[in-house]
Amino acid sequence: MSQPVSYPMTDTILIKGASLLGDQSADVLLVDGTIAEIGSLSHAGARVIDADGLVALPGLVDLHTHLREPGREDAETVLTGSQAAAIGGFTAVLAMANTSPVTDTAEAAERVHDLGRVAGLVDVHPVGAVTRGLGGEELAELGLMHRSRARVNVFSDDGRCVANARVMRRALEYVKAFGGVVSQHAQDPDLAGSTSCCHEGEISGRLGLPGWPGVAEEVIVARDVMLARHTGSRVHVAHASTAGTVEVLRWARSQGIAVTAEVTPHHLLLTTDLLGDYDPTYKVNPPLRPAEDVEALRAALADGTIDAVATDHAPHARHDKEHAFVDAAFGMLGLETALPVVATVMVESGQMSWADVARVMSTNPARIAGLDAQGGALEVGQPATLTLVDPATPLVVDRDQSVSMSRNNPWHGRTLGASVHATLLRGVPTVLEGKLQ
Amino acid sequence: MKKHLLSIDDLDADDIATLFTTAAEMHDLQHRQVKKLPALRGRTIINLFFEDSTRTRSSFEIAGKWLSADTINITGKGSSASKGESLRDTVMTIAAMGVDALVMRHGASGAAHQVSQWIDAAVINAGDGTHEHPSQALLDAYTLQRRLGTLEGRHVVVVGDLTHSRVFRSNVKCLAKLGAEVTVVAPPTLMPSGVAAWSAEAGFATAYDLDQVLPKADAVMMLRVQRERMSGGYFPSAREYTVGYGLTRDRLRLLGPDVPICHPGPMNRGLEIAADAADAAQSAVLDQVSAGVAIRMAILYHLLAGEGAAQ
Numbered sequence: 001m002s003q004p005v006s007y008p009m010t011d012t013i014l015i016k017g018a019s020l021l022g023d024q025s026a027d028v029l030l031v032d033g034t035i036a037e038i039g040s041l042s043h044a045g046a047r048v049i050d051a052d053g054l055v056a057l058p059g060l061v062d063l064h065t066h067l068r069e070p071g072r073e074d075a076e077t078v079l080t081g082s083q084a085a086a087i088g089g090f091t092a093v094l095a096m097a098n099t100s101p102v103t104d105t106a107e108a109a110e111r112v113h114d115l116g117r118v119a120g121l122v123d124v125h126p127v128g129a130v131t132r133g134l135g136g137e138e139l140a141e142l143g144l145m146h147r148s149r150a151r152v153n154v155f156s157d158d159g160r161c162v163a164n165a166r167v168m169r170r171a172l173e174y175v176k177a178f179g180g181v182v183s184q185h186a187q188d189p190d191l192a193g194s195t196s197c198c199h200e201g202e203i204s205g206r207l208g209l210p211g212w213p214g215v216a217e218e219v220i221v222a223r224d225v226m227l228a229r230h231t232g233s234r235v236h237v238a239h240a241s242t243a244g245t246v247e248v249l250r251w252a253r254s255q256g257i258a259v260t261a262e263v264t265p266h267h268l269l270l271t272t273d274l275l276g277d278y279d280p281t282y283k284v285n286p287p288l289r290p291a292e293d294v295e296a297l298r299a300a301l302a303d304g305t306i307d308a309v310a311t312d313h314a315p316h317a318r319h320d321k322e323h324a325f326v327d328a329a330f331g332m333l334g335l336e337t338a339l340p341v342v343a344t345v346m347v348e349s350g351q352m353s354w355a356d357v358a359r360v361m362s363t364n365p366a367r368i369a370g371l372d373a374q375g376g377a378l379e380v381g382q383p384a385t386l387t388l389v390d391p392a393t394p395l396v397v398d399r400d401q402s403v404s405m406s407r408n409n410p411w412h413g414r415t416l417g418a419s420v421h422a423t424l425l426r427g428v429p430t431v432l433e434g435k436l437q
Numbered sequence: 438m439k440k441h442l443l444s445i446d447d448l449d450a451d452d453i454a455t456l457f458t459t460a461a462e463m464h465d466l467q468h469r470q471v472k473k474l475p476a477l478r479g480r481t482i483i484n485l486f487f488e489d490s491t492r493t494r495s496s497f498e499i500a501g502k503w504l505s506a507d508t509i510n511i512t513g514k515g516s517s518a519s520k521g522e523s524l525r526d527t528v529m530t531i532a533a534m535g536v537d538a539l540v541m542r543h544g545a546s547g548a549a550h551q552v553s554q555w556i557d558a559a560v561i562n563a564g565d566g567t568h569e570h571p572s573q574a575l576l577d578a579y580t581l582q583r584r585l586g587t588l589e590g591r592h593v594v595v596v597g598d599l600t601h602s603r604v605f606r607s608n609v610k611c612l613a614k615l616g617a618e619v620t621v622v623a624p625p626t627l628m629p630s631g632v633a634a635w636s637a638e639a640g641f642a643t644a645y646d647l648d649q650v651l652p653k654a655d656a657v658m659m660l661r662v663q664r665e666r667m668s669g670g671y672f673p674s675a676r677e678y679t680v681g682y683g684l685t686r687d688r689l690r691l692l693g694p695d696v697p698i699c700h701p702g703p704m705n706r707g708l709e710i711a712a713d714a715a716d717a718a719q720s721a722v723l724d725q726v727s728a729g730v731a732i733r734m735a736i737l738y739h740l741l742a743g744e745g746a747a748q
Contacts, residue, residue, distance in 0.1 A: 202631030206639075208546040208568035208606055211630055278547030322525035324545030326566070 013427060014043045018051035018388060020378050022354025028056065030384035033427035038380055049432070051388055054421050057358045059091025059385040060339060061365040061374050063183070063262050064158070064238060064310035066331065067093070067124070069115060071100025076315040076405050078115035078124060083403040084313070084335040085122045086430040089387035089420035092123040092366070092374045093335075097134070098159040104129035104140035106148035113150035121430045125369065128152040130162050130171045130182055137164070139171060146178045153370040156183035158238055159285075161220060163189050168224060172233035181260075181368065183236040184224050186245070187286065191216035197326045199272040199287040207275060209325065214242035214293065217286060221245050225252040225259050236368060237261035239312050241286035243296035250305050260368050262310035263297050265334055265341035270294075270410060280321045280328030281410050284314070302351045307364040311338045315406030333409045336402055339387075340395040340416035347391075348417045354389075362387075373426075384427035387420060395419040403436065438739050441553045441560045444569045445610035453614060457579050459735035460728070466503065467727060476742050477506035483531055484510045486542040486563070492702055492726065493563050493573070497540045500733035506537075506741075524548065525555050532556035537741055541565075546603075559740045567601045573701055574607035576732040578615055580725050581656050584697045589616035594650050595641075596622045596682055597660025597709055598671075600629050604660055604701045613640030620654075622647050624681065626671045647682055651691040658699040659684050662709045675708050684714040697721040 015028040020038075027041040067081035076084075078095070085093045095112050097103035103112060109126040116124020128145040132138045134157045145152035155175060162168045162184060171182050192212030198204050200211025221237055225248060228235040237245065240261045252259045266284060271291050274282045282288060300306040314331025321328050342361065346352035352360075366375025376382035395416045399409035423431040430437055438455070439447045448456075466472050482501045486494050494510060501508035511531065513520075524543075531539070538559040541549050546566030553560040564570040578588060585591050593612050599605045599621055606629075612619050619641035621628075628643060636643055644650050651657070662678060672678045679685065684698065689711070692698075698710075698720045706712050715722060 200630045202634040205629035205631040206606075206635055208566055208603060208629075210567075213630075278550050319523040319526070322523040324524050324543060324548040324551060324566075326545045327524070 011427065012043060012046040013049060013384070013424070013429070014041060014046040015049045015051045015056065015388070018054050018056035020056050021358050022055045028378070030424070030427045033384050035378065035380050035382050035384050038378070049388070049422060053392055054388040054390055055354050056378060057354065057387045057389060058362040058375055058378060059387050059423065059425065060089045060361045061369065061371065062090050062093040062311050062313070062335065062338070063154070063308055063365045063369060065093040065095055065313045065335065066098070066315065067095045067112070068099065068315055070111070072317070074405070075317045078112065079119040080403060080405045081313070081315070081335070082116065082119040082121040082124060083436055086423050086436060087403055087420065087434070088335040088337065089339045089389065089423050090122050090335060091385045091387070091423060091425045092125060092371055094125045094127050094154055094369055096158045097127050097129040097156060102129050102133050103127065104132050106141060106144040106150070109145045109150035109152050110148050122425065123371070123374065125154070125371065126150050126152055127158070127183065128155045130155045130157045131167060134160050136160060136162060136167060139167070139174065142171070142174055142180065143178065146180060153180050154183055154236070155180055156185065156238060158183065158185045161185050161187040161189060165223060165227070169227050169231060172227055172231040172235060176231070176233045179370065181234040181236050183238045184220065185238050186217045186220035186224065187212065188216040188220050191219065195326060197283060197287070198275055199289050201272065201290060203272045203275055207278070209275070212287060214244050214289065217242055218244035218248060221248045225257055228259055229255065229257045234258040234260070239264050239267065239286055239310070240297065240306055241267050241289050242293050246296045246300040246305055249300065253305060260307045261305070262308040262365070263301055263306050264312045265309060265338045266332060266410060267297055268294065268301070268345045269341055278325045280323065280325055281332065281408055283325060283328050283330055284332050285330040298345060298351060301346065301360060302356070307360065308368060309338060309342055309360050310365065311335050315404050316408050318407060321408050331408065333402065333404055333406060336404065337395070337397060337411045337416060339389060339420055340418050341411070343389070343391065343418035344416050384424055386424050388422040389418055390421040391418045393419045438743065440740070442571055442736055442740060443549050443553055443560060443562045445571050445574055445607050445614070448614070450614050453575065453578070453611070456575060456732065456735045456739060457582065459738055460579055460731040463734040464728065464731035467730065472503050473505055474503060475505050476738055477501070477504040480506045480537040480741055481535065482506045482508045482538045482540060482737065483536045484508060484540045484563070485528070485531060486510065486512045487514070488542050488544045488564070489514070490542050490564070492729070493542065496726070496729040497563060497733050499730050500737055504734055504737055506737065524551065528552045528556055532558055538737065561736060561740065564603055566603065567606070568603050569607045570603040571607050572729070572733055572736060573604050574611035575736070576725055576729045577608055577658065577699055577701070578611050579732055580699065580721050580728045581697060582615070584721060585655060588612060590618065591655040592618045592620065592653055593656045593658060594620050594622060594654040595658045595660065596647060596684070598627045598662045598666060599623045599660070600627050601663070601666070602660050608658065609639055609641045620644055620650050622650055622682065624672055627666070647688070648691065651688055654692065654696055656697045656699065657684065657692065659710045661701065661703065661705060664705070664708070679708055683708060684710045686711050686713045689714045689717060692719070694719060699725055701725070
């Protein structure tokens, strides 16, 4: 992999010797954005990527990203967020609606969609707000967003919970008409109000920080599962963070209720014990939980109770984190480190195979979001949208090397057990040898 | 002694003994006509109070002045966040003026801890949110030690809104370091979260029934209960709180005549403490206030002029 980079410009790429989903090794020929051939191949004139020792996965899909544009272009833009996504091995991201203005109209959705097209590094799919202005009261123009150029399928008031049961019920019913899904930020505002800044438990009790208990998530998940059953619609649980949520999800699945769920990389590894120094880098919503929750989330991801890993990449300008802990902004970076974290936590531990990683970071999220051009199998005829992972080269995280505009990186200084070598979007390399193209 | 005083965790039992010895010397000074010592001449102390405070701020101010430091008060209501300036910018600006110590009160837990990582001056936590108030705990323990002779093996009962109390969090640490047995009493809604998981290690017991605990008390510390907690559903009414957890005239009789009664102030007379208890001969409330100045002089002295202090 130390081969000098001077590839000829061509529409034909030959990936030599990649381990497909961590299994058998093969050469993969990409022609005109499609997987043309798989086997033991040579092809004169093709641009060759030496993939010896690399694992090929379908391009990663992130169900949960904050790109901050429009409104907070000092924290991230669609372009810099796309760059971070590509570096992290992603080929599609869903951009959350809590921008300024909120993505609650067709026009706002098309603007984000078009900015993504211009950046051209990943497919940027705007998530539409469930309610106008994220106000929680009146439905946003869900149908018009769906019919727009942006083809919005996923709706979420993320950052806020759709707390009103009547509004949630109507949203679930309404999106049935076009197969949409509501992604719920499950946080009962009566049990976890605006000052709740961390997990409520021993650590918050000692530190004197206002906490929010796991039950504030669980009661909403339980309610929404019953609403999904009642309406016959689909609900998606964003950033599941507690063992109790896992229990509810497991029951819902046993009943055949249409519920899916995601977990973030940080909830798979980081715990509330990190709050001892009141470092707002670790302030995130839902909060970091105790080790028992982390264990339950890992097990649920491995056994399929949780469908997907989603980053909740949440860039913030430095000054928005340099407040007292309760006043600082919620959120942490995640796009560039998601796959290395999952490799460390789930693959190195033997809880998951690379095929499982493909399932939770590509196939399932693409299916949940209804993205036909993403999450395909590594088979002839599928889009040449894939990610090459180097499991032998750890990622040593240096926040100042990030292509994100922000530095709220909880992984700074850590060594993670794999790195992203290359990302290809419909046959076009967006990242090679870990560098943006 | 460490550079900063952010938490009782920053002190070991020897440090506390040293502070108490110095405080006793300073305490004597209060009875002299000329109260000024030259120890901190030329040093600048800023009292940076983001939250209203009368007693703590004036206590630190007098302590600084009696040690001949230049003391300046800066008060700003509300968090810096609401003004659009980051906390870091606010304190870096003040530190850049060249201060030796920053005495800081902030409504957010951990604020003093964060600030100590940004600036060079010594940071003294004068209360951070619902986290700690170390100088209050020191003056409480100092007062009790003078009354009781020692805290070793003595049973101190702390009663009130523990969830929202920085005085409780500092006091249990300080009293445990001095060998006291501590029982904290509150309704379950005002117990700090997860307390069962950490009380044993932190060296205190918990109880819901004040009447069972009081007869065994060597000292009682009543904490302020804010009336707005009722709207948060923590308890139904002031009357019900008083019946369950107030130091009423009836409960005063459960105490021995030499059991000191402490309250960090300001007191809600009639709610958590009856006037009879607040004004009883065994009340230590005003002793606490006068000890406060002495303790804060000792803190400033040791952090700024004592052995190993940053010059």
